[in-house]
Amino acid sequence: MITYPQQRTCPYHPASGYEELRDGTPLRKIRLVNGQEAWVVSGHDQARALLADPRVSADRTNAGFPMIVPPAVKAVHTSPNRPFIVRDDPEHNRVRRMLISEFTIRRLREMRPDIEQVVHDTIDTMLAAGPPTDLVTAFSLPVPSLVISRLLGVPYADHEFFEKATSDILRGRTPEVSVKATQDLIGYMTALAQDPPPGLIARLKADHVDTGAMTTDDLAFTALLLLGAGHETTASMITLSVITLLEHPEQLAAFRADPGTVPASVEELLRYLTIVESILRVAVDDIAIADVVIKAGEGIVIASSLVNRAADAFDDPDRFDLGREAAHHVAFGYGVHQCLGQNLARAELHLALPALFDRVPGLRLAAPVDELELRPIMTIQGVDALPVTW
Numbered sequence: 353m354i355t356y357p358q359q360r361t362c363p364y365h366p367a368s369g370y371e372e373l374r375d376g377t378p379l380r381k382i383r384l385v386n387g388q389e390a391w392v393v394s395g396h397d398q399a400r401a402l403l404a405d406p407r408v409s410a411d412r413t414n415a416g417f418p419m420i421v422p423p424a425v426k427a428v429h430t431s432p433n434r435p436f437i438v439r440d441d442p443e444h445n446r447v448r449r450m451l452i453s454e455f456t457i458r459r460l461r462e463m464r465p466d467i468e469q470v471v472h473d474t475i476d477t478m479l480a481a482g483p484p485t486d487l488v489t490a491f492s493l494p495v496p497s498l499v500i501s502r503l504l505g506v507p508y509a510d511h512e513f514f515e516k517a518t519s520d521i522l523r524g525r526t527p528e529v530s531v532k533a534t535q536d537l538i539g540y541m542t543a544l545a546q547d548p549p550p551g552l553i554a555r556l557k558a559d560h561v562d563t564g565a566m567t568t569d570d571l572a573f574t575a576l577l578l579l580g581a582g583h584e585t586t587a588s589m590i591t592l593s594v595i596t597l598l599e600h601p602e603q604l605a606a607f608r609a610d611p612g613t614v615p616a617s618v619e620e621l622l623r624y625l626t627i628v629e630s631i632l633r634v635a636v637d638d639i640a641i642a643d644v645v646i647k648a649g650e651g652i653v654i655a656s657s658l659v660n661r662a663a664d665a666f667d668d669p670d671r672f673d674l675g676r677e678a679a680h681h682v683a684f685g686y687g688v689h690q691c692l693g694q695n696l697a698r699a700e701l702h703l704a705l706p707a708l709f710d711r712v713p714g715l716r717l718a719a720p721v722d723e724l725e726l727r728p729i730m731t732i733q734g735v736d737a738l739p740v741t742w
Contacts (some may be wrong), residue, residue, distance in 0.1 A: 357385065359728065361726070376664075378393065378642045385730070403631065408636070409440050409635070418634065424527070425521060470498045472707060483742050484739055487594060488735070503552055506575075506579055510540070517534075518584050545561070553571065587734075590700075594715070615702060618705070619678040625683075626656050660683060724738065
């Protein structure tokens with residue numbers, strides 16, 4: 353029985369040990385790294401069907417949930433104040449409705465000039481410092497950290513603290529390091545929520561905490577989620593997108609040649625990279641699908657990196673092709689739990705990637721791809737450092 357997940361050996365390809373899962377069988381039993389058996393889903397249609405099925409739960413406190421996450425993340429996701437994304441409706445929808453207006457396409461259009469300014473200011477600083485540099489610390493991480501800080505009303509002066517805390521939660525050297533980082537970040541957010549600067553946290557406090565619709569603890573955990581997800585994932589996408597484009601020069605040339613292709617190109621990058629490899633769920637009722645029956649209490653792992661390379665959904669799926677139609681990927685999930693911040697992530701990628709390659713036309717890697725240290729399994733895929741020059 354195959355073990356899941358497995359370590360990537362390439363920044364932009366799923367683990368080579370997953371070939372057995374790509375034989376066209378859309379669901380099969382596998383053994384998780386924690387020893388638990390669960391259903392892994394690699395079929396595109398079956399993944400979308402299950403993610404939209406009310407008999408499939410995102411609540412980590414349900415028996416049988418496949419908890420292949422770092423210990424500190426598990427502690428947050430199973431706490432009484434756990435974030436809304438790991439709750440089911442109606443509680444999930446109740447909190448999501450409090451936030452959704454901040455992440456609409458219309459709202460992101462209003463934010464676009466500010467995001468663009470952040471991107472160009474960050475490139476100015478990077479160019480002034482000169483090559484070589486680490487793209488992660490010079491560009492990929494500062495851009496989304498600044499943007500999400502401004503949106504939430506989190507002082508960017510504290511960015512080194514919250515960036516390190518988020519990294520330690522996901523990739524701490526020991527469980528103790530991860531747990532301490534979680535406690536520190538929750539304490540920081542709880543204090544900030546008492547008297548927040550202008551931004552989304554302040555609006556949530558005025559509209560929902562002060563009216564009794566949300567507790568201060570709920571606000572702190574929600575803000576922690578938005579802050580962490582708002583910079584960590586997009587930073588990884590920027591970095592891996594740069595690697596992928598530089599490693600595919602003919603695709604990079606097409607990307608540079610026509611700004612009108614940027615939105616479609618970003619969708620292909622999201623599909624191809626799939627930095628969140630797994631979406632975790634559990635069945636709360638028996639579900640018959642694809643000639644098998646998932647029993648109530650059995651774990652379900654949507655193998656997103658494989659779903660996004662399913663041959664029945666994407667022609668020649670292992671080919672990186674900026675000309676393809678890839679918008680039906682599941683990089684942001686699917687159904688009621690689809691990523692709240694996807695419009696923000698897209699806006700940042702639409703602006704950051706073209707600006708970087710336009711203003712630094714000689715950008716190139718300063719280390720071979722096979723020498724880059726990849727992040728471990730059970731976390732957001734990426735690299736913690738990317739040496740570049742120009």
